[in-house]
Amino acid sequence: MRISTEPGWKGTLARVIFASALLLSIAGCAMVKVTSLGPRDYxxxxxxxxxxxxxxxxxxxxxxxxxxxxxxxxxxxxxxxxxxxxxxxxxxxxxxxxxxxxxxxxxxxxxxxxxxxxxxxxxxxxxxxxxxxxxxxxxxxxxxxxxxxxxxxxxxxxxxxxxxxxxxxxxxxxxxxxxxxxxxxxxxxxxxxxxxxxxxxxxxxxxxxxxxxxxxxxxxxxxxxxxxxxxxxxxxxxxxxxxxxAQVLGEVVAPAAASAGSYGRQTSGGVPVTPGFSEMPFxxxxxxxxxxxxxxxxxxxxxxxxxxxxxxxxxxxxxxxxxxxxxxxxFTAGYGLWLARSGFAEQALRSMLGRERGIDRPHLYLMQPYDPQRRIVLMLHGLGSSPEAWVNVANELTGDRQLRQRYQIWQVYYPTNMPIAWNQAQIRNLITDTLAQFDPAGDAPASQHMVLIGHSMGGVIARLLVSASGDHLTDTLLDERRLKGEHGARLRQRLQAMLHFQPLPNVDRAIFIAAPHRGTPVASGRVGRLIGRLVRLPVTLLEQFGEALQDLAEGQGEDASVARSIPNSIDNLRDSDPFVRAAADLPISPRVRYHTIVGQDDMSLHLVESSDGVVPYRSAHLQGAQSEKVVHSGHSVQETPQAILEIRRILHEEALQNH
Incomplete structure (x- = not known):
């Protein structure tokens, strides 16, 4: 009997394969193979x-x-x-x-x-x-x-x-x-x-x-x-x-910002009164x-x-x-969601131009529920801006574990069409009232060692908040108006809150970023004049200061328009503006340690001759600053990684000194 008809080696090979298969089936063994894995497969x-x-x-x-x-x-x-x-x-x-x-x-x-x-x-x-x-x-x-x-x-x-x-x-x-x-x-x-x-x-x-x-x-x-x-x-x-x-936090600041709620709800004679602060609703x-x-x-x-x-x-x-x-x-999602849904960008522009659905007074936002044990970092944005100016600054500070454990962030949102003197007075009262609401005794760590950070016009306002005016502003700004007798006395009294102030006692450190402390020629230039003509002051301000403005008009000795008798924010930023020139000489509180961060858009220029494209170095520089950081940047220098790292360095230093 023939097992295979295959000639020679082929028949032998067939017999070997058959025998091997029979042996494996009897033994019950599985075949094991190995392959190599690449990093993706691994x-x-x-x-x-x-x-x-x-x-x-x-x-x-x-x-x-x-x-x-x-x-x-x-x-x-x-x-x-x-x-x-x-x-x-x-x-x-x-x-x-x-x-x-x-x-x-x-x-x-x-x-x-x-x-x-x-x-x-x-x-x-x-x-x-x-x-x-x-x-x-x-x-x-x-x-x-x-x-x-x-x-x-x-x-x-x-x-x-x-x-x-x-x-x-x-x-x-x-x-x-x-x-x-x-x-x-x-x-x-x-x-x-x-x-x-x-x-x-x-x-x-x-x-x-x-x-x-x-x-x-x-x-x-x-x-x-x-x-x-x-x-x-x-x-x-x-x-x-x-x-x-938003409605459970109180009245909204403006219809355009559905999330711009206020903290609590009070009434006066049956009329709702909106407190000027609220916690972020996300x-x-x-x-x-x-x-x-x-x-x-x-x-x-x-x-x-x-x-x-x-x-x-x-x-x-x-x-x-x-x-x-x-x-x-x-720690980022709530903040990002709030800014994405806030409508701040459009609202800030409307506010600057005095349009409907803007804001006509400052509002303070708490980035987290108030914590009496954490110190406050308070941020002030610049012209035509809003809390969105601090998007990466606030996020990076919150993302820093040590800073998050020691600080809480507050942001002021204010109408940037208003005169600087008016805004600083309103913001000063807003900060004081908010602290009093949370800490009436004023002895919580949150009420001590506050840090102010201001960009551009917000930096100018921040410097005023830590400065003493004495009678310097009143004398400088009103003497030339030839105001005498009853008109002069009434006007001085009416403008007392705006032109006569002391440093905020809660602040002992400040960071001024691209701040035009001595004004900027850009505000006097063609573009600045064009924007200035578009800026409108709200009727509420004109009504509030109607009597004082009439006194100003009479003091000018001419048939001046009441609406033109008070400068807007663009006027205040001109390097020739009487208010900004007088304010530049005010002494900063010796208790406050302050720092400057400036932008330099053309690095080929000598520093003292340079600018960030908007603010000259000479205007942003401050004698007596504990540190000055120059960053290759345009005017929005606060958003650069270098500026944010500098802010973090300063805050870490502050935390160690006040531990």
Whole structure:
């Protein structure tokens, strides 16, 4: 009998292959092969998972296969798959529970509606399962988080928890808003299938002490143009932004800025009186979901959960099972969202031109809920500008961990068409009144060692706030008007608040950025005169100072128009303006340490002959400054990285000196 008809070596080869296959089938051995991975495959294998690729990561798939379950089979019936994994003996708790966290995350993603306002109970229940398994893995398995600190798997599971909590809060808030309005607090609860969810908001302090929330926005979904960096704190919990309705903070400053709310609501004779300050209505919030139970078995079988929102400025960490855990936070998202929705750019232009829907008085914004223990950095923008001028400055200061722990940022938004003397008086009163509201005794750290930062015209105003006028301004500006007798006395009395002042006692450091302390020839040039003719003072100012303006007109000895008798902001910035020339000679308080930052747009010029394109160096330079930083820049020098680093250096120095 012939086994093969193949001639020679071919027949021999066929017999060898047949014999080898028969031997392998009898032995039951698998063929093992090896391939080399590139860097992209290496990272994908170690860290790729359902959140990064939409598919289960290798660790979860391996766990399922060890249990004899195919990933596709598990995805078709997650409850059945969960039961099989829970009943499997010999599998480590960490491996099983981490796989379940990812499996439920995959299931929840598939069930979650595309519309974030839609409510789906099955999806919400799946997110709760994902969060609970992740929570159990992180804090109730045999090893503590510290023992796994360098493990990729722990980072993945923490991300499953944080993302699940973000989704839970988003869906619960949509449900609470539909059922109970927009109230946050312990009275808010929800039932989802067998789940009972409650709220514990003891760690949360919202703007204006309100419990009303208009929207809860996941910070991870926001991307900003115009901000150089996004500052976060890695840790445990979901990073959210709570939007407080402007109306619960008080009257709005102007219809154009829906978020420009005021703090509280007062009445005088039945007429609403708007305080001049408010907290930023977009607050960063870090949210946890805790699950009932003191051990692994209890946590894995509970259906009771508590939602815990926290203010990340005040709460940096929490305790779970006796372990200190850092709290995740996003410090940029709320600020960026506020500026993006403020309408400040258009409103600031309207204000300068005296148009409708502008502002006619200063308003002070607190970038976070008032903290009596943190010192205040107060920022003043320049001509035709708004808090948007400080977008990267404020963000970078908030992003600096040490500065964030020591300082809180306040920003003044003021009408830049008004005379400098009027604005400085209004801002001076605004700062004093706001501090008195929060700290009547004036002994909190927030009321001491304030730092002023002013850009351009805001720098001029900042210098006036730390200067003593004596009778110099009154004598210099009014003597030439030939005002005598009753007219002169009445006018001096009327202008007392604007022209006679003392340094703010709360300030002991100031930073002047591109400030035209001695005016600028640009304001007198063709473009400056053109803009000056477009600037209009509000009727309210003319009415308020009508009698004084009439005295000024009479003192000029001519038939002067009342409206032309008072200078606007552009007039005040001219290097020939009597007010700016007189103000340049006022002494700065010896208690105040001050610094200058100036721009130089043409580096080929000698410094003393240069300018930033708007303000000459000679006008921005101040004798006696503790430091002067020259930056190759145009007039918006405050936005340059070099200027921001200099501000940070000064504030770190200030913090050490007043520790």
């Amino acid at each position: 990272i994908a294998m170690k860290r790729g998972d359902v959140l990064s690729s939409g598919k289960l990561g290798d660790v979860s798939k391996e766990t399922l296969r060890v249990a004899g379950i195919e990933p596709d089979e598990c995805a078709r019936d997650v409850p059945e798959c969960t039961q099989r994994l829970e009943q499997l003996k010999g599998l480590e708790d960490e491996r099983r529970i981490s796989a379940l966290a990812e499996i439920w995350t995959q299931r929840a993603i598939g069930l979650t509606p595309k519309n974030p306002q839609a409510i789906d109970e099955a999806a919400l229940a799946a997110w709760l399962e994902a969060a609970r398994n992740a929570y159990a893995y992180l804090f109730f398995t045999e090893r503590s988080p510290d023992e796994r600190v360098f493990e990729d798997r722990q980072t993945q599971v923490r991300d499953y928890y944080n993302y699940a909590v973000q989704q839970i809060v988003t869906q619960l808030f949509a449900r609470w808003k539909a059922d109970a309005g927009v109230t946050f607090g312990p009275q808010v609860a929800a039932t989802v299938g067998e789940w009972r969810i409650e709220m514990d908001d003891e760690g949360l302090r919202l703007p204006g002490h309100t419990t009303q929330v208009e929207a809860m926005v996941p910070a991870s979904t926001l991307r900003f143009a115009g901000l150089r960096s996004t500052y976060r704190r890695d840790g445990f919990g979901a990073e959210m932004v709570a939007q407080v309705p 607050a960063p919030v870090s949210v946890l979901v805790r699950f009932e139970g003191g051990n692994l078995a209890q946590v894995l079988h509970t259906r009771n959960a508590v939602v815990e929102p926290h203010d990340p400025f005040r709460v940096t960490g929490i305790d779970i099972g006796g372990q200190p855990i850092p709290l995740a936070a996003n």
